[in-house]
Amino acid sequence: MKNTKIIYFKDIVATGNGNSNQGHLTPIESSKDIPFDIKRLYYITSVPEGVTRGYHSHRDLEQVLICMKGSVCIKTSTPFEQEEVLLDSPFKGLYIGPMVWREMSRFSEDSVLVVLASRFYDEKDYIREYEQYEVLAKEYFDESR
Ligand code: T46
Numbered sequence: 001m002k003n004t005k006i007i008y009f010k011d012i013v014a015t016g017n018g019n020s021n022q023g024h025l026t027p028i029e030s031s032k033d034i035p036f037d038i039k040r041l042y043y044i045t046s047v048p049e050g051v052t053r054g055y056h057s058h059r060d061l062e063q064v065l066i067c068m069k070g071s072v073c074i075k076t077s078t079p080f081e082q083e084e085v086l087l088d089s090p091f092k093g094l095y096i097g098p099m100v101w102r103e104m105s106r107f108s109e110d111s112v113l114v115v116l117a118s119r120f121y122d123e124k125d126y127i128r129e130y131e132q133y134e135v136l137a138k139e140y141f142d143e144s145r
Pocket of ligand 1: 040
């Protein structure tokens with residue numbers, strides 16, 4: 001789907017001096033492992049069962065969503081396409097670029113959703129009304145075809 005992609009991160013299994021498993025390490029370097037400079041990080045935790053979040057798009061913001069613990073379902077859509085991704089691993093991220101509508105649901109009780117963002121928080125970058133989004137996104141994706 002346009003303006004989204006799955007990114008897989010390195011999974012370094014630390015073995016220390018011997019051969020015993022000492023856990024996993026995942027490095028994420030700005031502009032290398034993700035396609036932008038990281039300006040902001042936030043995380044979403046303790047989401048009660050049945051709650052859905054999102055229901056908006058961003059005009060310019062780029063983000064990578066990583067479910068560090070547990071799982072969460074991310075539905076992304078434009079007026080032309082839609083996709084659903086289950087984030088259930090700290091080694092897998094979902095990149096979401098500009099003008100993509102997103103909805104987050106099925107947060108597991110223990111889920112920790114970390115988001116890396118390309119810009120500081122700016123409410124003016126949000127489009128929260130679907131009707132307004134549809135008009136702007138039709139223009140945006142038509143032009144980039
Ligand atoms: C997104 C999805 C994946 C701030 O004050 N600073 C921040 O950096 C953020 C992200 C939010 N807020 C405030 C704005 C609202 O008053 O926190 C409140 C909850 O934000 P919102 O309803 O937008 O949360 P979600 O979970 O629907 O969406 C968030 C991000 O806002 C959004 O950019 O793509 O996570």
